[in-house]
Amino acid sequence: MTEPERTPTADAAELTTVKPVESELLVVTGMSGAGRSTAANALEDHGWYVVENLPPQLLGTLADLVSRSPTALPKLAVVVDVRSKALFADVRESLNALSAAGVTYRVLFLDASDDTLVRRFEQGRRPHPLQGDGRILDGIAAERVIMTDVQQHAEMVLDTSDLNVHELASAVTELFSESGPVILNLTVMSFGFKYGVPVDANFVADVRFIPNPHWIPQLRPFTGLDAVVSDFVLKDSGAAEFVDRYVHALEPVLEGYRRENKHYATIAVGCTGGKHRSVAVAVELAKRLGQLPRVTASTRHRDLGRE
Template sequence: MKKEDKFRLVIVTGMSGGGKTQACRYMEDLGYFVVDNLPAVFIPKFVELCKHAGGHVGKVVLVVDTRSREFFDTFIHTLDDMDRDDVPYEMLFMDASDPVIIRRYKETRRRHPMAPSSRISDGIAKERERLAPARAKATYIIDTSELKKVELRDKIHRLFGTNEGEQMSINVLSFGFKFGMPLDADLVLDVRFLPNPFYIESMRHKSGAVPEVAEYIAKWPVTQEFLKHLDGMLDFLVPQYVKEGKSQLVIAVGCTGGMHRSVFTAKHIYDRLAAKGYPVKIEHRDLMKNDVREHVREEC
């Protein structure tokens, strides 16, 4: 299917223990709506409902496998009907070698769906035979026997990614150390070494985003040197995170109370990243925990 199509349907099937669950997690990260273990007979009706959802469901993954038992027998017939009616879809078949599947089941201590009370190898043989027609129809086949998780993710991104809605999002967060560090931060910057406007009466109750306060913090040589190194670090790090496939980056900037120096630095980071075209948001977590009766509306 062409990437410009508004609705994209991917059917995921394959061997139990072949990596379907992990693949679907990566596809969810790409913005796909995932429906697991859907009986094949319901696929045409579900697709019809999605197409009439007013564009709210644009990318769908349907997982159909042997867990559906007797319903699975209709799978190939359903695909044949969809082919005849020119219903566009792609099919991803997840596979792995028998020894790898056996090892994975041994590690998880789960029962194989095709051999609930017999040997895992017997279930694998039955499932391969039953899945052979579906494998023959597959658009893509991924063998995860030797794949690391990051390699599987990269394959999924190459096959099913687009340029829309999956660029790494960046959240810049200012905070005060006296209120505790944010638990979800990827990078934490401590800017308590910068000159503190708190000790100047006229600036004490104004945030670091107010021009007067920002100019005071920025005028010092230590601040200018710090920002120069900070910009260089961001220019290097952010593209590396994008290349690695990270979906979200949280940059936390802390000072004592989360009102002056952290707010100033967070805004500097936000402005620089926004100017470079990154999807970035800013939040001042602890600003309202301070005495900010004046100039509350002047920040960012």
């Protein structure tokens, strides 16, 4: 007896592999007043299902729900913070439990300087959730102690001190609006050392060894975004060698970030005032790093125009 012929439809059915839907779980946390609500709104605008003020102990329950119905909640963001009072003390234990259960998640930690946080609370005329009968600064200090461990283990730390609500929403959009997880998104930030080192930088490069255009009268009015200054800075042999070697040194680091499922990093490039050398070098570094496989790079000039 001859076997019946297999129909093309049956063959296709056997050969077709349906790729399972993978859900994303993002834990949003950070200092009170640093912009968690703004970040949550931006995520919601781009298709994320957002749960705010969730007690950390319920993270596992919610993650289990998502794993059972990934198509229903493909992108879930959970905001956890000290508003849950004593329950927040178990946040690290809850996150560790997620890892032990094989749940993949990322943590976005929003931070800002104490001065910025005080100003925001005063403008909003609301007390800090931990200040009690004390000052706003007392509440901030208490929160920083509680948040230290979470911040140290966060995959992404975003300093919002110099961002208004629109800029913060744009920053969150840039990170999370793509369909699917970001591979590796680099921010190359120029800054001036006289204004302080960025607190959210993963790497800090000092380019004050390059001749300063500030001391050349015809270049002083321009910035590192102008070709006349950029050409002057980058044609210096030391600057060209630095960019080449720095990109080469960062390549294995960025590859390691991808292996460790890290999707965001900030590289800060500083000169004295953040106007000439750091701006020109940051633009060049972003261009070169953005050419690496599975890397996107953008620039931010923190102190440009500040003088």
